Amino acid sequence: MAYADRISDLARTLAQYPTSVTITGSKIDIRTAKQLESLNAQISNDQSLARDGDTLIAAGSGKDAKALSQRIADAAPQVGNLLAAFGAQDAERFKTLSIMSKQKFDASAASRLQAEKRFADEVAKLMMQESQAVSALPTSPCGPKPQPTPTPTPSPGPSPSPSPVPSLDDVIASLPGYLPITIPDAVAGYDADSLAIASKAAGDAAIKLGVKTPDGITDYAIVYFTNGPETFDPKSDPQWAQEIIADKSLGTIDDRLAILLNASKAQQQSPDTLDTPSQETVPGQED
Incomplete structure (x- = not known):
């Protein structure tokens, strides 16, 4: 898996969601220009780290694998942390909205905010996976490793049925x-x-x-x-x-x-x- 490419795909998907809505004839930012600038900077940083990790994974080794693994792991939650900070800023921004307008804004902005949450969760998961993959790399090139004998895995049991929705x-x-x-x-x-x-x-x-x-x-x-x-x-x-x-x-x-x-x-x-x-x-x- 090319982790940097996957993060780029997720970022393109997020960018399709609107960053502002119109309520009672007035445009209200879901994300201000400054917030978007901060978010894009964090995404670029994550992509850069992921590309470095992809390079080491492709090479099969790297002398700074452990250090890079730690940097990738440290960056994994940063998008989520940034969105949490935005939430505090937004609470202050929207104090002047009437209850009616705030209710309409919340409904209109829900798809963007939910997409941001999914993006942050997916990026964090990808970066933790890459961190683990990089951490497992040897620090110097080595010959091919013998393939382990595959062991049979038990068949998963039936998953529990979802609770029925009441009529x-x-x-x-x-x-x-x-x-x-x-x-x-x-x-x-x-x-x-x-x-x-x-x-x-x-x-x-x-x-x-x-x-x-x-x-x-x-x-x-x-x-x-x-x-x-x-x-x-x-x-x-x-x-x-x-x-x-x-x-x-x-x-x-x-x-x-x-x-x-x-x-x-x-x-x-x-x-x-x-x-x-x-x-x-x-x-x-x-x-």
């Missing part, structure tokens, strides 16, 4: 037991029978809305009981809830319900945040 009806049926544990205050006024009836109504309404996943059912139910069923009525307030539900750019209805639940929790902590229009400042566009 939506099963999830709805479990709500009367789930909700008192998850949101006890919101359902404290229900007895067992009335909670069962209300849970069935909430579950049926979620399916009618288009929910397709168990998480979508539970997210809907939590908002339904915490904020009230009127949250899902297009003719009722709060308007921010209706905007999230109607905004198809945020993903599937299940994705939007997850965002709505997070926004609902934030609104409970700061009730005026979502109901009052804010004059927000877009990071990177301050006066």
Whole structure:
């Protein structure tokens, strides 16, 4: 395996993901120019080390194999460390965003951020593999080694079957037991029978809305009981809830319900945040 080429392939794949998004007409950087400069510099450093390792592996030996192996191992986690540092910077950058805009940004930026995480993990794995391969090289050329006699390997046993995904009806049926544990205050006024009836109504309404996943059912139910069923009525307030539900750019209805639940929790902590229009400042566009 040419490790440097593999890292280059991964870098080209990562570069295909957008580094900015447009939220309510304003461009917001997922990665600032300075962050991209730092990331590209680290990738170039990793590629250079990997090329040195590839050269020694191709030669079959090298007097500085041990030292190079250590440098490659030391560099393996650096992309991940850099991304972690970016996360701290981003938390500061996005303080001026309203909750609504931050929710939309998170949804739009998810594919890029997930791609970065995969890239960092894969690069770290490749470099650790190369470090081990370089470390095993002799420090001076030697003749061909005798081939070891292959030993039979035991056949792997059957892998465990994945846990079955519960049906939506099963999830709805479990709500009367789930909700008192998850949101006890919101359902404290229900007895067992009335909670069962209300849970069935909430579950049926979620399916009618288009929910397709168990998480979508539970997210809907939590908002339904915490904020009230009127949250899902297009003719009722709060308007921010209706905007999230109607905004198809945020993903599937299940994705939007997850965002709505997070926004609902934030609104409970700061009730005026979502109901009052804010004059927000877009990071990177301050006066």
